[in-house]
Amino acid sequence: MKRILLLMFLCCCTAAITFATNRSALPDTLTIEPSAAPVAIDLRPYIGSLEDATGNLSIDAVPQLPFYTNNQLFHAAPRNNSKPNNCWLKINIKNPGNTNASWLLFTGWHDFMYWYQQAPGKMPGLLMQTGLMLDRGGVERWNNYGFVADIPPHDTRTFYLHIINKSFNENPFVPTLYNSAAFVTFQSTQVEGYRRESVVILVLLGMLLVILGISLINYIQLPDRSYLYFAIYVLGLILFFALRLESKPYQLSFFHRWPMLKYYWDIPGLLFCFYLMYLLFGNAFLNLKERYPFMERIFTWVAAVVGGLIIICIYLIAMEQYHLPTIIYGYVYFGTLVPLLAIFIALARRSQHHPLVKFFLFGSVCLYLACLGSFLIHVRPLGLVGALGELSAPTVLLIGGILLQAFFVLAGLSYRNKLVHMERTRTQEMLIKQLNKNKELQRKLNEQLEELVKEQTTEILRKKQELEEQRKIQLETEYVKKLTEIELKAIRAQINPHFIFNCLNSIQLFVMQRDFEFAQKYLSDFSYLIRKTLDFSRRNFISLADEITYLNTYLGLERMRFENRMEYEVVVDPEIATAELEIPAMLLQPYVENAVKHGMTNPKQVLGKLSIRFTQIESDMLECIVEDNGIGITRARELRSLPKHHQSSGMEISQNRADLLNKMYNTEIQIEIIDKALEQECNSGTMIRILIPQL
Amino acid sequence: MVKAVIIDDERNSRDIIALMLEKYCPFVEIAAMATDSTDGIAKIREHQPQLVFLDLEMPDGTGFDILTATQGEVSFEAIFVTAFEKKFLQIIRLSEVELILKPVDKESLLHAVNTVVRRVEDKQATQRYQVLMENFNSQQNHQWQVIIADNNSREWVVLLGDIEYFELADDKAVFYLRTGDTLSAAGTFRYYLELFSGLKFYQLNNSQIVRLSAVARLSGDGTRVILQSGRTLEISERRKKDLLTRLQGEH
Numbered sequence: 039m040k041r042i043l044l045l046m047f048l049c050c051c052t053a054a055i056t057f058a059t060n061r062s063a064l065p066d067t068l069t070i071e072p073s074a075a076p077v078a079i080d081l082r083p084y085i086g087s088l089e090d091a092t093g094n095l096s097i098d099a100v101p102q103l104p105f106y107t108n109n110q111l112f113h114a115a116p117r118n119n120s121k122p123n124n125c126w127l128k129i130n131i132k133n134p135g136n137t138n139a140s141w142l143l144f145t146g147w148h149d150f151m152y153w154y155q156q157a158p159g160k161m162p163g164l165l166m167q168t169g170l171m172l173d174r175g176g177v178e179r180w181n182n183y184g185f186v187a188d189i190p191p192h193d194t195r196t197f198y199l200h201i202i203n204k205s206f207n208e209n210p211f212v213p214t215l216y217n218s219a220a221f222v223t224f225q226s227t228q229v230e231g232y233r234r235e236s237v238v239i240l241v242l243l244g245m246l247l248v249i250l251g252i253s254l255i256n257y258i259q260l261p262d263r264s265y266l267y268f269a270i271y272v273l274g275l276i277l278f279f280a281l282r283l284e285s286k287p288y289q290l291s292f293f294h295r296w297p298m299l300k301y302y303w304d305i306p307g308l309l310f311c312f313y314l315m316y317l318l319f320g321n322a323f324l325n326l327k328e329r330y331p332f333m334e335r336i337f338t339w340v341a342a343v344v345g346g347l348i349i350i351c352i353y354l355i356a357m358e359q360y361h362l363p364t365i366i367y368g369y370v371y372f373g374t375l376v377p378l379l380a381i382f383i384a385l386a387r388r389s390q391h392h393p394l395v396k397f398f399l400f401g402s403v404c405l406y407l408a409c410l411g412s413f414l415i416h417v418r419p420l421g422l423v424g425a426l427g428e429l430s431a432p433t434v435l436l437i438g439g440i441l442l443q444a445f446f447v448l449a450g451l452s453y454r455n456k457l458v459h460m461e462r463t464r465t466q467e468m469l470i471k472q473l474n475k476n477k478e479l480q481r482k483l484n485e486q487l488e489e490l491v492k493e494q495t496t497e498i499l500r501k502k503q504e505l506e507e508q509r510k511i512q513l514e515t516e517y518v519k520k521l522t523e524i525e526l527k528a529i530r531a532q533i534n535p536h537f538i539f540n541c542l543n544s545i546q547l548f549v550m551q552r553d554f555e556f557a558q559k560y561l562s563d564f565s566y567l568i569r570k571t572l573d574f575s576r577r578n579f580i581s582l583a584d585e586i587t588y589l590n591t592y593l594g595l596e597r598m599r600f601e602n603r604m605e606y607e608v609v610v611d612p613e614i615a616t617a618e619l620e621i622p623a624m625l626l627q628p629y630v631e632n633a634v635k636h637g638m639t640n641p642k643q644v645l646g647k648l649s650i651r652f653t654q655i656e657s658d659m660l661e662c663i664v665e666d667n668g669i670g671i672t673r674a675r676e677l678r679s680l681p682k683h684h685q686s687s688g689m690e691i692s693q694n695r696a697d698l699l700n701k702m703y704n705t706e707i708q709i710e711i712i713d714k715a716l717e718q719e720c721n722s723g724t725m726i727r728i729l730i731p732q733l
Numbered sequence: 734m735v736k737a738v739i740i741d742d743e744r745n746s747r748d749i750i751a752l753m754l755e756k757y758c759p760f761v762e763i764a765a766m767a768t769d770s771t772d773g774i775a776k777i778r779e780h781q782p783q784l785v786f787l788d789l790e791m792p793d794g795t796g797f798d799i800l801t802a803t804q805g806e807v808s809f810e811a812i813f814v815t816a817f818e819k820k821f822l823q824i825i826r827l828s829e830v831e832l833i834l835k836p837v838d839k840e841s842l843l844h845a846v847n848t849v850v851r852r853v854e855d856k857q858a859t860q861r862y863q864v865l866m867e868n869f870n871s872q873q874n875h876q877w878q879v880i881i882a883d884n885n886s887r888e889w890v891v892l893l894g895d896i897e898y899f900e901l902a903d904d905k906a907v908f909y910l911r912t913g914d915t916l917s918a919a920g921t922f923r924y925y926l927e928l929f930s931g932l933k934f935y936q937l938n939n940s941q942i943v944r945l946s947a948v949a950r951l952s953g954d955g956t957r958v959i960l961q962s963g964r965t966l967e968i969s970e971r972r973k974k975d976l977l978t979r980l981q982g983e984h
Contacts, residue, residue, distance in 0.1 A: 539816030542744040543835040550752050601744050638792060647826075 066214070067130035067194065072139035076220035081129060081143070081213040087111050087124040097154050098160050100126050100198060107389070113211050118424050121362075123203040127213060130196050133189040134304075142184040142221040143197065147209040147287055150202035155184040155195060162198055170285065171204065171297055177290040184221050205301065205360035207428075229288045236289045242437045246276045249444050253451070260455065266705035267319035268447060271311055275440065278307040282432050306351045308429075309344050309370065312405070317341040320402075323450065324385075324394055327689070333384065344370070351490050368426045371409075378406060394457070397450025401443035408439020522698050537596075542598055560598060567591050574623040578702075582652065582660075583616040585623075589630060589650060596634045604638060604646040611653045619660065621730050622699050622707070626650070629664045629726045636674050636724060637666035643722075658732040667723040670715040674724075696728075705731050735850055738780055739766045740773035740799065741788040741814065748784050750814065757839055760847050770794030771815060782809050783853050784846075789815040797821075806863055810849035811862065811906055821869070826928055827887070828865035829880040857888075862959045864890055874932060875946065881908065882919045889916060893932065897947045897960055899925060901940035911947070913961065935979055938969045945983045948976075 056509040068084040086105025088095075095103070105128040133139040145151075150169040155727045156162035168182035175182070199213075216224055257265035281300040283289040293299050317337040321327070326334035347370065350365035382399060389395040412433040416425035541564045549559035568587050574580055579667075580588075586608055593606045610616060630650065637646035647667045655661045668674070696707045710727040737754070743745045747766045754761045765781040767773035769791045775784060777799070787796035796813055802811075813825060813832040825832050832843040850962040861880055868877045882888045884905075891910065898906040901922040908916040918925065926942060933945045937958060949961045955973055957965045968976060 535817035537816075539835045540743065540746070543749060543816065543837070545742075546836040547745045547749040547752070550749065599743060599745060635792070 044116070052130050069132040069134055070141075070215075071135040072133065072137050073217060075217075076325070077215075077217045078220045078221055078224065079215040082109055082112055083107065084129055085213050087126040087404060088128065089701070090124045090126060090200075093124050095126065097152075100128075100200075101156065101162060101196075112211050112213065113208070114212050115419060116210060116424065117208050118420075118426070119203065119206050119208050120423070121206060123201065124209055126200065127199040128196065129199075129213075130194055131187060131215075132194040133187055133191055136191045138191060139189045140218060142216045142218065143187055143199065143213065144184050144216060144221070144224065145201065146211045147183060148201045148211070149204050150200075151183070152198075152200040154200070155187070156198065158194060158196075162196070162221060169202075171301070174295050174297055176294055177288070179294070180288045181225075184216070184225070185550075187215070198241070204358055206364070216622055217555055232286050232288045235625040236283055236286060238434055239283055239432060239438055242339070242441065243276055243279050245441060246272050246279070249448060250276065251579055252448065256451065256455070257720070260458070261457070264319055264323035264454065265451060267315055267322055267594065268451065271315035271319055272444065274307060274311040274315060275304055278311060279432060279437075281307070281546065301360060302352060302355050305367045306348045306355070308367060309348050309351065311411075313344040313370070313374075314341050314348065316402075317344070319447075320540045321396060323447075323454065324392065329392055330385075330388060335382070364426065367429055368407070371429060373411075375410070378402075379431040382406075394450055394454055397446050398413070398461070401446030401450070404442040404446065405439045406435075408436045411439075414434040420640070448641070475654075519702060522702055533568075540599060541595060543551070544684050560595070563591055567595065571624075573656075577623050578699075579620040580623045581617055582610075582614065582619040582621055585621055585626065586652075587611060589626065592630065593634070593648070600634075600638055600646070602633065603644070604648065606648040607650070609649065609651040611651075614652060614654050614660070616652075619732070621660065625695065625699070625707070625729065625730075626662060626664065628695075629728070633662060633664050633666040633668070633724065636668035640668045640722060643667050655729075660730045660732060662726075662728040662730065664726040664728070665714075665723060666725075670713040670722050671711060671724045672713045672716065673722075707731070735762055735784050735853060736760050736764045736780060736782045737777050737784040737786065738764055738773070738782040739786040740768075740770070740776070740791070741766075741786070742789075742791045743768055744768075744833065746788065746814065749835075750842075753837055753839065753842055754846070757843055760850070761846060770796075770799050773799050777803050777807050777809070781807055784849055785809050785811045787811050787813050789813055789818060789821065797866065800862055801866060804866070808854055812845045812849060821948075823874075823928075823931060824865060824868040824877060827877055827879045828861045828868060829882070830861055830865050858889065860888070868876045879928075883918060884917055884919050886919065891916065893944070894946075896944050897962060897964065898937075898941055898943040898966060900942070909964070913962070933983065935972075935976055937966055937972060937976070941966055945979060948980060951977070 068079070068081070069670060070079065085107065087101065087108045088103055088105050089108075105126070113123060115605045125144070129143070131139075132143065143153075148169055149171040150699075151167065151172075152164060153166040154162040155165045166182065166185055168179065173179040185197075185199065187195065187197055201211075214224075217584075250269055253265050253269035253272060256262075257269060280291045281293060281303050283291045284293055286298070318341055321334055321337045321341075324330070324333075326337060347366060351366060354360075354362045385395050385399055389399065403456060412431075413425055413429060415433060415435065416428040416431070420428060420499045541560070543559050545557050545564065548554070548560060567588070570584070570591075574584075574588070589608055593608075597604050597606065630648075633648050634646070637648050640646070649665045651661075651663045651665075653661045653663075693709060696709050699705065700707055706729075708729040710729075712725040712727065714725055715722040738819075739747050739750050741750070750765055751766065754763060757808070764782055765776040767776045770793050773785075773787075773791075785799075787799060789796045791910065796811070800811065811830060813830065814835065814837070815832065816835040818825075819833070822832070831849055833841045833845050848984045864878045864880055871877055875892075877893050878889050878890050879893060879896075881891055891908065895911045897911055899906045899922075901907075902917065904921055904926045906918045906920060906922040908918060910916065922940075926936070929942065934942050935945050936942045940946075943958065943960070943966060947960050947962070949959050949975070951957070951968075952959055952965065956967060956970075958968050958976070959965050
């Protein structure tokens, strides 16, 4: 904005200076005879000008106003005026000759041009009007810029030319008067120059059309968004360049009926093509959304901003503010130069992983350099500000850049196609592979399933069998347990037939000796013992008190048998609650019996001594010791003269009983047999130590 | 008078035998009483008795020990006295040696004493004790010997393994031996049936008992048993299956 203000300020100053310096210089009347020879007269010294700052002046008012010569107004090269130029030119031409003189006035290519003629003493009348923004004619309109000045012999005519250049950029502005022959020459040179320029653009247009065609065809065949964006981009360029033709003299485009179109599609066209579509295309082409989401966001945002700017520009053009889009474009162009470089570098760093980036980058860099180059080309002849105005002007360099870029992009698109094709082929291959794999997998799964079913069936059968076996085993265990119990009872039942019959024998003796009292005592004790034996044999456990009574009775009877050659004692630890404590029934009995039997056989000991002691050695362990003073188990065994196969040890039976009890009740009854003679020479006898864990 | 020695470790037992002999067998003179086997052997040697009452088990030995020790020098008849006997009962009975059980009753005492006294009076050979000792020392019961008295009161010592079978004949038993000989026993069939029970003999029918290892095979129709000697015996229908099981157990 500052710059605009500055520019305007500068313009005002120059205008003021011009006004001040040229005010006094009145334009002369050009007196010239008609001649056949080509004549071209620079009219600058003869032409008066009037600047219409407000734009309110009409042809009726102008003749009364003073005209001054102002050389500052004219320029041979295009110029940026920094403001709209609305001026009136006035020239008086006198024909001193005898023939009618016909001149042609050419001042350049301007937006609006109105040509008035005034005969002396008459009001000026409009002879012709034309202009870049006005003339809708075909190619013939370019001839309208030579304004015809017909002057009768010896007469003077005043001509007014009203020029309005609304765009700040003004084409070369030099008023020159030609006779017909000179104008033809002038025109032909002009035509040649402009046509040469146009050929380049036409070739470009042709190429762009081909590219557009290719893109569209590709898009139809392969609906890829990048093709569409590229096609739109190319279409925008075609439109742009076609309209550039429109702005060059002696050229014709399809759009000559809409002369304003070239202004609308000037800066907005550039913004549209080089920024908006280019960014969108880049997004789609490089698939940035997936590959480079950060860049994608930048592209999208910039594109959106540019879209907004395009709308603003179009609006400004509609408001006849033609210079503002140029300025905006200047800002955009210079503002994006460095960021674009940064983007290029950022993309380049990704190029290794993304082959398409190379194509995009080469194309973009070509365009970038071409634009920069063409701007720089303009800077030298036009100055910086003038060159700014020509930013949108197509130069050969820019066209070359665009073409190169288009080719690169096209190549990129092809490569992308190839990639897509390869991808598709690969995907297809993978799909086929996957399909095959799936088939294989299905087959395997089926097999596995079959196997599993088989396995499980076997498993079930096995389990069933196992269960059956288990049941069998359980039954067997139960059976064994029962059997063991029965066996135990049987063992218990056959304990002491010898004893029984010996007792009976003793009783018989007493009876025969007529010692009835003793016989009765013997008989009652014996009866008690038999009764208890029968009772205990039905139970597995009895109380210790019962056991002690039983043992006392048994030993009493034995003592009677052995004629008091035997002594015995039963010692019970007073701490033991004999009534509550339970021990296996008839476990001790065989040991006691053995002790009685062997205790009586020691020739050295007249008196057999037997002692039974119950001690609580641990809270849950009862110790029973059955001790005798016999010859000891080792010698007793030695003395036995029975052949091997007849030997049966009472001890063995007792040990078996203990084992059976352990098995049945899952306990640990331990029986230890100690020969005292082995420990102490002087001592003899056997000690049985039985450990009964309390359940 | 018959001179007798009583050997028993229990006084009560000795007393009662002495008492009963005194009472019921006045013809028996008790020469001595011994309290254990050592004493017993000494007393036998000392008194040369004709009859010995022997306890089977004593603290320092058995009745067999006494027999073994004295058989060569003193010839006497023995009567075993025991409160309860299972182990040696069979060999004692096979040897036709007398045994009385405690408490002693008058009848069995008299029968035993009378039997042996008769033998003493008849001056019969004391081979039965030899047989008893041999049986006692034999490992397998088919090596056991049995003493069978024939109708002429002659006693035959027969190896159990030599008997093929015996059968009922007129209430008595007739033994058929492997050698082909026949022995008509004086004892009843029923007596031998009982004596041989628990040995490896099998009753084929009401009147015939065969030694299992003498059986070669069953005849084709299964009604007969063919022995190794070639003799055939009939078998009752209901015992056939049982016999086969027993035979299988045997082989």
